[in-house]
Amino acid sequence: GEDVEQSLFLSVREGDSSVINCTYTDSSSTYLYWYKQEPGAGLQLLTYIFSNMDMKQDQRLTVLLNKKDKHLSLRIADTQTGDSAIYFCAESFNQAGTALIFGKGTTLSVSS
């Protein structure tokens, strides 16, 4: 079945770039997503990429998609302490693309 894999932890210094990686299995996903979860809260959509794109940039965020290797990455430039959170990669679970399957999440810790 579908599976989404992420590394569990990443620690960076404030001002550095962070790169969070994800691999997925369902090549038919139309969209791939990155969500952010702050402590005690639900998930919030951070950004997404359409499956026919290789790259998407949104302010400090850059998403790279390698469809051949089924690899997705999220780069956060100039990482701030407020970026400390859990980041989840997600792909479609069902054919309609309405239900998502999430990775286990990468905990990003930013030190000053």
Place this chain on the structure above:
Amino acid sequence: NAGVTQTPKFQVLKTGQSMTLQCAQDMNHNSMYWYRQDPGMGLRLIYYSASEGTTDKGEVPNGYNVSRLNKREFSLRLESAAPSQTSVYFCASSEAGRENYGYTFGSGTRLTVV
């Protein structure tokens, strides 16, 4: 504020007790979802409802039932709670045909089964 509302926020149950987790959204979304979040396991899909009147199983449906009461409400029922169902439960909704907008999540229900 518009969004997804979950009740209750916290609950402690004894093994074997039953309860229903409530979820309502006021964004006129077609699709609604129930996930559970466990440490080191990420979010796992329990059930989803692509539209009013339909429900489908997700990754981990055993021990749960759902009801899509109307377009706004999607409830999750535990008929006989077990300690393995101790978790944080999230409800979410999305608009069909606008998958690029992603999900809107509720703030979660923290359930402990003793």
